[in-house]
Amino acid sequence: MFFRKTRTRSTRWLISIAALTLTALVLAPAQAAAGLNVVATTSSLGALAREIGGDQAEVRVLAPPDRDAHYLDARPSFMAALRRADMLLELGAGLEEGWLPAAQRGASNRAINSGQPGHFRAADMIELRRSITMDGPNMGHVHEEGNPHFNADPRRMAELALALGQRMGELRPDHADSFMERAERTADRLRTHAETLAEQVVPEQRIVVYHEDLDYLEEWLPVEIVGYLEPAPGIPPTARHLRSLVDDLEGTEGTVLYAEFQPPRGAEFLERNLGWPSHAVPLDPPADSSLDGYLDLMTTWAQTLPQR
Structure with a gap:
């Protein structure tokens, strides 16, 4: 009787070890x-x-x-x-x-x-x-x-x-x-x-942006940032600030850019009073993007500007 119990325990132990080994082999490649x-x-x-x-x-x-x-x-x-x-x-x-x-x-x-x-x-x-x-x-x-x-x-x-x-x-x-x-x-x-x-954009473009989130466009596109819709970072555009922008930029040409999640009121005010087109653009590609998504985003930014 003792021999049978010992053999049974040994057999179960060997089976358990074999199962764990098999599981490890299956999981390792995954x-x-x-x-x-x-x-x-x-x-x-x-x-x-x-x-x-x-x-x-x-x-x-x-x-x-x-x-x-x-x-x-x-x-x-x-x-x-x-x-x-x-x-x-x-x-x-x-x-x-x-x-x-x-x-x-x-x-x-x-x-x-x-x-x-x-x-x-x-x-x-x-x-x-x-x-x-x-x-x-x-x-x-x-x-x-x-x-x-x-x-x-x-x-x-x-x-x-x-x-x-x-x-x-x-x-x-x-x-x-x-x-x-x-x-x-x-x-x-x-x-x-x-x-x-950059070669496709008409040179010497002037842009107004909402916040400093698009400042880096100056690093690779032929653009100059000439104003911000925010009077100070984190402060929504005020009527006084927007009128000041219009006074400073009146008679010039340019483009207004802002992020899709930012309010459009200030950009629309400049569009009405300066005649500058305004564009809401994404700041990041879709969440599941690989490089192609980011390249498409670059194209979106560049094509808001006048093309050659």
């Missing part, structure tokens, strides 16, 4: 195929990660592209996504400071904490334009590091692509060569598309 689990704060960063990561990356975007990424809440869904992440991509320079640190704390994932290889802060990888929030009457929500809206500059996005490819390779050395090859192709496509679009 886990390897999943590669990097990447969470990006904006869809512009998400597009880069998808293009560079290819089949070796799964990407989740936190900020809806039709919302101002300054003003979000640290939702439980954000914390859940960050808890599972191997890598966090943020624009930085204060853009997400109102909600991302709280989401990181709630996630309790050391791999994506500040200073860890899994935390990629894009603003640290490039040179930023000076923010208008640093000067005189423009003082508002101050971006001391510089203007964080560099996703509107494909040339800086090309620099980011190369830095991101290197960092992804550090986290997954087996795919490092693939990541860098895709990053280099991505950077080339961004630069080439920027040059093509």
Whole structure:
């Protein structure tokens, strides 16, 4: 009787071990195929990660592209996504400071904490334009590091692509060569598309924008920003400020641009009183975009301006 019980226990133990081994063998390829689990704060960063990561990356975007990424809440869904992440991509320079640190704390994932290889802060990888929030009457929500809206500059996005490819390779050395090859192709496509679009725009365009979120258009298109609809960052256009813009710009030609989520009243006032066309444009591509979505966004920005 004792022999039978012992044999039964041994048999069950061997079966259990065999089942666990089989499960591990089945799951291992699936886990390897999943590669990097990447969470990006904006869809512009998400597009880069998808293009560079290819089949070796799964990407989740936190900020809806039709919302101002300054003003979000640290939702439980954000914390859940960050808890599972191997890598966090943020624009930085204060853009997400109102909600991302709280989401990181709630996630309790050391791999994506500040200073860890899994935390990629894009603003640290490039040179930023000076923010208008640093000067005189423009003082508002101050971006001391510089203007964080560099996703509107494909040339800086090309620099980011190369830095991101290197960092992804550090986290997954087996795919490092693939990541860098895709990053280099991505950077080339961004630069080439920027040059093509810039050549199609009539030179010396003047534009008024709502906030500093489109300032980086000056870096790659033949445009000059000659005014802002906000009298100060975060302050809605006032009647006095709008009349001042009309007085300053009367008799000139130009274009008014503002983000789709920003109120149109100020832009419409300038259109009526100056005759300048106004356009509401997206600031980021769709949430599920890869590089093609960002290239289409560049085209949208450029085609609001007079073409050759």
